[in-house]
Amino acid sequence: MLAPLIRCAALFAAGAALLAACTGRQSAPTETADQFVARVNREMTGLSRELNETGWIQATYITADSQSLSARALDRYLAYFSSAVKASRAYDGQQLSPQTARALQKLRLGVSAPAPEDPAKRAELTRLSTRLEATYGEAKFCVDGADHPDSCKGVDDLGEILATTRDYARLEKIWTGWHDQGAQMREDYARFIGLANEGAKELGFADLGAMWRSGYDMPADEFTAVAEKLWNQVKPLYEALHCYAGAKLAAKYGADKVKAGEPIPAHLFGNMWAQQWNRIYDDILMPYPSVRVESADRALKAQHWDAVRMTKSAESFYTSLGFQTLPASFWERSMLVRPRDREVVCHASAWDIDTQDDVRIKMCMKQTEEDLFTIYHELGHVYYYLSYKTLPYLFQDGAHDGFHEAIGDTVNLSVTPAYLTQIGLARAAKPSREAVLNAQMKLAAEKIAFLPFGKVVDEWRWKVFSGEIKPADYNRSWWELRRKYQGIAPPVVRDETQFDAGAKYHVPGNTPYTRYFLSFILQFQLHKALCDAAGFKGPLHECSVFGSKEAGAKFQQMLAAGASEPWQDTLEKLTGKREMDAAVIIEYFQPLMQWLAEQNKGRSCGWT
Ligand code: ASP
Numbered sequence: 001m002l003a004p005l006i007r008c009a010a011l012f013a014a015g016a017a018l019l020a021a022c023t024g025r026q027s028a029p030t031e032t033a034d035q036f037v038a039r040v041n042r043e044m045t046g047l048s049r050e051l052n053e054t055g056w057i058q059a060t061y062i063t064a065d066s067q068s069l070s071a072r073a074l075d076r077y078l079a080y081f082s083s084a085v086k087a088s089r090a091y092d093g094q095q096l097s098p099q100t101a102r103a104l105q106k107l108r109l110g111v112s113a114p115a116p117e118d119p120a121k122r123a124e125l126t127r128l129s130t131r132l133e134a135t136y137g138e139a140k141f142c143v144d145g146a147d148h149p150d151s152c153k154g155v156d157d158l159g160e161i162l163a164t165t166r167d168y169a170r171l172e173k174i175w176t177g178w179h180d181q182g183a184q185m186r187e188d189y190a191r192f193i194g195l196a197n198e199g200a201k202e203l204g205f206a207d208l209g210a211m212w213r214s215g216y217d218m219p220a221d222e223f224t225a226v227a228e229k230l231w232n233q234v235k236p237l238y239e240a241l242h243c244y245a246g247a248k249l250a251a252k253y254g255a256d257k258v259k260a261g262e263p264i265p266a267h268l269f270g271n272m273w274a275q276q277w278n279r280i281y282d283d284i285l286m287p288y289p290s291v292r293v294e295s296a297d298r299a300l301k302a303q304h305w306d307a308v309r310m311t312k313s314a315e316s317f318y319t320s321l322g323f324q325t326l327p328a329s330f331w332e333r334s335m336l337v338r339p340r341d342r343e344v345v346c347h348a349s350a351w352d353i354d355t356q357d358d359v360r361i362k363m364c365m366k367q368t369e370e371d372l373f374t375i376y377h378e379l380g381h382v383y384y385y386l387s388y389k390t391l392p393y394l395f396q397d398g399a400h401d402g403f404h405e406a407i408g409d410t411v412n413l414s415v416t417p418a419y420l421t422q423i424g425l426a427r428a429a430k431p432s433r434e435a436v437l438n439a440q441m442k443l444a445a446e447k448i449a450f451l452p453f454g455k456v457v458d459e460w461r462w463k464v465f466s467g468e469i470k471p472a473d474y475n476r477s478w479w480e481l482r483r484k485y486q487g488i489a490p491p492v493v494r495d496e497t498q499f500d501a502g503a504k505y506h507v508p509g510n511t512p513y514t515r516y517f518l519s520f521i522l523q524f525q526l527h528k529a530l531c532d533a534a535g536f537k538g539p540l541h542e543c544s545v546f547g548s549k550e551a552g553a554k555f556q557q558m559l560a561a562g563a564s565e566p567w568q569d570t571l572e573k574l575t576g577k578r579e580m581d582a583a584v585i586i587e588y589f590q591p592l593m594q595w596l597a598e599q600n601k602g603r604s605c606g607w608t
């Protein structure tokens with residue numbers, strides 16, 4: 001993900017003059033719209049640092065002090081934001097150049113949780129937001145009980161245990177132990193959402209969900225329909241994979257545990273949220289074990305790849321496309337592994353501290369192929385930051401947030417088995433139909449399995465924000481939606497004393513999630529376009545653009561445009577199309593889908 005909240009900056013260092021200008025009296029503005037936008041760009045550039053620097057310290061060194069400092073920086077930023085948005089209303093109805101109109105529009109959507117104008121409420125919101133992030137970061141489950149402090153583990157370690165354990169009861173224990181951590185965030189979350197909703201309404205949105213849905217260069221309702229259309233396109237792929245996975249898991253854990261025609265227990269997929277299933281590929285999902293190629297996990301350990309080497313590997317992919325090497329400060333200031341002596345937020349993120357060259361990664365990397373892919377993903381954000389750093393502040397963003405998430409994943413689609421062989425992390429597979437199906441299954445376990453989860457998180461939050469879901473129903477509604485979309489169920493009874501949505505980082509972190517759903521579809525479109533640019537001929541799943549300066553040039557051009565134009569224009573320049581479309585991902589997985597259709601014959605697919 002991107003760094004939470006921190007995209008725009010703090011204000012008021014500029015002092016009283018700005019404050020006066022921003023109180024939003026609707027009298028005739030004293031400056032032209034262009035002057036106003038130029039000033040906001042300047043001030044936000046200058047002020048963004050404080051928020052990012054304090055946010056960085058709060059996430060990499062969780063203490064009462066770092067929280068308090070970061071909450072105060074956020075408070076100043078949100079105050080500036082509200083005032084600037086209000087002041088921008090003075091230009092409503094004026095004839096503006098498209099660039100100026102776009103800058104004002106970007107300004108109005110610049111935060112993921114706007115505060116109410118009342119300073120006391122704003123301070124409460126910033127405290128809650130900081131505390132939620134810290135609580136998630138500090139949360140631990142003590143596997144052997146609280147009197148064994150060494151067994152108390154955060155989500156990074158618990159996730160790794162879940163990924164590598166195959167004992168039903170132990171999996172249930174780990175899964176439950178982590179999910180129970182959500183409960184302590186339940187009340188804070190309800191209050192936080194109430195305040196952010198109030199802020200969104202003051203800005204003229206129906207609720208916070210409507211604000212989030214407004215960031216896509218089309219009316220919010222139209223966007224809802226686009227997301228729905230994309231989901232319906234890919235649903236059959238997911239259902240086929242779900243059916244196959246259910247049969248495999250039943251064979252592994254017993255038909256009494258994984259019942260045909262019913263939702264699958266959520267703790268069996270090798271991932272805490274059952275959002276990506278690649279960790280059970282090797283021993284459960286692989287179609288043809290006789291032609292197995294091991295994942296890179298073992299090679300990474302055997303060859304002593306540490307976090308720096310893994311990051312260098314990602315960097316070398318980008319430089320092979322023509323991107324610059326990372327600045328020295330990146331290596332000095334990033335946090336690549338979990339520090340042993342302090343609390344941190346381990347969820348991986350990429351930071352743009354000063355809108356120039358101070359870019360960083362915060363991550364608790366392990367020697368796994370999964371984390372190798374994640375660091376390739378995070379560097380996608382970093383290269384986006386570096387590519388658009390010359391744009392005005394308000395345009396220093398992704399074409400839309402799904403683009404930002406898609407850059408590194410697009411690169412990852414070029415991390416083919418052949419590429420992994422090339423960098424010494426895999427053994428070459430003899431080309432065969434079986435090898436292709438194995439590789440497709442592995443990727444589907446990551447990309448197709450994710451799609452319903454990518455949809456469900458905000459489906460739930462949109463309803464929470466609109467009031468359709470009340471706090472008293474948080475957990476019931478969460479599991480209803482997860483059952484409906486993912487076809488999974490909790491392994492044990494959950495109730496309203498718990499808060500299972502809170503066990504997923506992006507909920508307490510208040511990071512919108514539809515961006516990932518969009519990214520997982522979009523990245524296939526982008527990959528295809530890059531492969532075309534590289535002159536690749538052949539089936540798309542064999543394409544790697546590693547080393548292609550032609551593909552790199554097109555990619556760079558897209559990244560350099562940032563958010564300066566409607567994303568439809570950006571997409572068209574790269575792909576020739578103005579719409580997000582699942583056709584490419586569907587075509588990509590044709591071999592697997594045909595195979596799954598045969599495999600699933602006679603099975604009772606779906607769930608009640
Ligand atoms: N890049 C991931 C995400 O965007 C981070 C992770 O998987 O840890 O949230």
Ligand code: SER
Nearest residue numbers: 001275276450506516
């Ligand atoms: N990185 C996102 C997450 O962790 C999507 O894969 O949820």
Ligand code: ZN
Nearest residue numbers: 001002377405
């Ligand atoms: Zn990301």
